[in-house]
Structure formats: C-alpha cells, structure tokens
Amino acid sequence: MDALSDVLKSVRLEGAVYLNAEFTAPWCVAAKFGLATARAKLAGADRVLYFHYLAEGACRVRLAGGEVHEAAARDLVIFMREEPHVMGSDLQLAPVETASLLDVQAARGATDVVQLRHGGGGAATRVVCGYLACDRTISRMLFDALPVALVVPMREGPAAGMLQELLRLGVSESTASRPGAESLLAKLSELMFVEAMRVHLASLPPGGQGWLAGVRDAHVGRALSLLHADPKREWTLDELAREAALSRSALSERFASLVGEPPMQYLTRWRLGLAAAALRSSDRSIARIAEEFGYESESAFNRAFKREFEVPPATWRRRSASAEKRGVA
Numbered sequence: 001m002d003a004l005s006d007v008l009k010s011v012r013l014e015g016a017v018y019l020n021a022e023f024t025a026p027w028c029v030a031a032k033f034g035l036a037t038a039r040a041k042l043a044g045a046d047r048v049l050y051f052h053y054l055a056e057g058a059c060r061v062r063l064a065g066g067e068v069h070e071a072a073a074r075d076l077v078i079f080m081r082e083e084p085h086v087m088g089s090d091l092q093l094a095p096v097e098t099a100s101l102l103d104v105q106a107a108r109g110a111t112d113v114v115q116l117r118h119g120g121g122g123a124a125t126r127v128v129c130g131y132l133a134c135d136r137t138i139s140r141m142l143f144d145a146l147p148v149a150l151v152v153p154m155r156e157g158p159a160a161g162m163l164q165e166l167l168r169l170g171v172s173e174s175t176a177s178r179p180g181a182e183s184l185l186a187k188l189s190e191l192m193f194v195e196a197m198r199v200h201l202a203s204l205p206p207g208g209q210g211w212l213a214g215v216r217d218a219h220v221g222r223a224l225s226l227l228h229a230d231p232k233r234e235w236t237l238d239e240l241a242r243e244a245a246l247s248r249s250a251l252s253e254r255f256a257s258l259v260g261e262p263p264m265q266y267l268t269r270w271r272l273g274l275a276a277a278a279l280r281s282s283d284r285s286i287a288r289i290a291e292e293f294g295y296e297s298e299s300a301f302n303r304a305f306k307r308e309f310e311v312p313p314a315t316w317r318r319r320s321a322s323a324e325k326r327g328v329a
Contacts, residue, residue: 015189
C-alpha cells in the first residue's frame with residue numbers, strides 16, 4: 001500500500017452531506033459553517049474538513065484573506081478548516097448570509113440533507129455541501145501539506161462519472177427519506193475526498209517540497225510506504241535505505257529535504273500519532289498500546305509521548321474523553 005492510501009485509511013474519515021443548493025444568477029452568499037444538524041453530528045470531532053461539490057454551473061470563491069478561486073462543474077472545493085468565505089456568480093454583489101437561509105430551510109424539512117434555492121433566476125449553479133471528520137493526530141502530515149482551500153477538478157478519470165451519479169442518487173434518496181441514504185452519502189463523502197487527494201497529487205508540478213512531494217518521489221515514497229505499513233518494526237536507516245534502493249546518506253538527505261525531517265524522526269511521529277488515536281478510541285491499557293507501536297517499555301513510551309504532545313498518555317486520554325463528553329471539536 002502507498003503512503004497516501006495508508007494515511008487516508010488511518011485517519012478514519014467520517015463524512016456526511018448536509019446541503020443540496022441551487023443558486024441562480026446573479027447571486028452571492030457569505031458562507032459560514034455550522035448548520036444545526038451538522039453541528040450535532042460533529043460533537044467531539046477532532047478535526048473537520050468542509051467541501052462544496054459543483055454538480056452544475058460555475059462560481060467564484062473568495063477567502064477571508066482575499067484569495068479568489070474559480071470553480072466549475074465537477075470541481076470539488078475543499079476547506080482544510082472552517083474558513084469563512086464568499087461565493088457567487090458575481091462577488092461584487094452584497095453577499096447574503098447563508099446561516100439564516102440554512103436554518104429556515106432546515107426547520108421546514110425532515111430530511112438530513114437541506115434543500116436550498118436562492119438567487120435572481122438566471123443561470124443555475126448546483127452545489128452539494130458536506131463535511132469530513134477525521135483524526136487530527138494522524139492526518140496532520142497530509143493536511144499540513146495542503147493549502148487552506150483547494151479546488152480539485154473531478155471531471156476526468158474512471159471515478160469521475162461514478163462519483164457524480166452516486167452523489168445524485170444519494171441526494172435524491174435522502175430527499176425522499178429512503179432508508180440507508182444517510183449512510184450512502186457518508187461513504188460517498190469519504191470516497192470523494194480520497195479521489196480528490198489522488199487527483200491533486202497527480203497534478204502537482206515537478207519539484208517542490210513537503211509530505212506530498214515525498215509521497216510522489218520514487219525512493220522517498222517507497223520508504224514512506226514501508227514505514228507506514230509496518231510502524232512496529234525496529235527499522236534501521238540501513239534497512240530502509242536498502243529497501244528504497246538508495247544509499248544510507250542519499251536516503252537520509254533526500255527524505256529530509258522533501259519531508260522536512262529524517263526518516264527515523266518521521267517514524268517516531270507516525271507511531272505516536274497512531275498511539276494517540278488508539279488512546280482516544282479504545283480502552284486498551286497504555287502498556288498494551290506502547291507495545292503495539294514498537295515501544296519496549298511503558299516508561300519509554302511515556303517519555304516519547306510527552307515530548308511529542310506535551311502531556312503523558314494518561315493525561316491525553318483523560319482530556320480526549322472529557323472533550324468528547326463536552327462535544328468539543
């Protein structure tokens with residue numbers, strides 16, 4: 001398995017679609033997240049990404065910092081965090097706040113996917129909105145390598161047509177309150193994000209630095225895949241270099257240049273991220289988790305964990321449990 005697939009598998013994505021909107025030109029809305037039905041499902045989420053999928057039409061998206069993105073039909077606009085933004089056919093118009101439109105529509109309907117229509121009656125742009133909740137401790141290497149907002153074209157490739165048809169089916173079934181529609185849309189959200197990351201990775205220009213550049217590099221990508229596939233193994237730099245078909249010094253230099261840290265330091269952070277997720281999601285003993293992720297003693301694990309997360313594993317577990325009870329994201 002490649003490193004990107006392994007990270008996407010390990011972050012335990014949980015998705016949902018909450019809005020099916022039709023905007024007609026001219027239109028401009030100030031988009032903020034926090035629809036009541038979505039907030040209830042996100043209680044205790046560690047990290048949340050939001051997305052707009054343009055099923056039809058086109059629009060412009062302006063971020064809070066002024067950056068403008070163009071989006072067309074079958075583009076997926078992904079926000080790596082809750083980012084206030086303005087979107088519309090004409091960004092010179094005074095934007096209408098979507099919060100009141102969403103809450104009114106949500107109050108009228110019984111379905112999980114809110115249906116929204118707004119605009120001046122001209123050319124239509126249909127947008128499906130959703131979110132993905134994931135584990136921040138594991139996902140950081142991927143999401144730290146991505147911009148705040150990302151527009152990914154989903155028009156080509158073997159999965160493009162299938163995704164559009166499944167999305168149309170899921171929204172239709174949810175509108176009709178058919179059993180299983182919510183689960184279908186949740187899985188579809190996850191599938192869309194995974195495909196978007198694959199498309200984005202393939203579109204990156206040659207060169208560059210960061211985790212994604214490392215994944216794409218033949219030698220460093222091989223090393224990352226090995227570390228992700230067997231984090232418990234007592235890897236040495238010599239073994240990893242041999243498997244990656246480079247000399248020890250060449251791999252160390254190339255890995256650090258692209259990923260930003262040496263291979264063994266990266267392995268430690270990956271192990272600790274997995275361990276932190278296990279502490280959050282299971283009731284296994286700290287000693288058991290330490291052993292599962294390659295630590296010979298609980299005390300060595302405690303020291304390494306505190307260096308990475310600034311608190312011991314037991315404190316991390318208590319705080320995580322407390323945050324989930326309070327519904328803190």
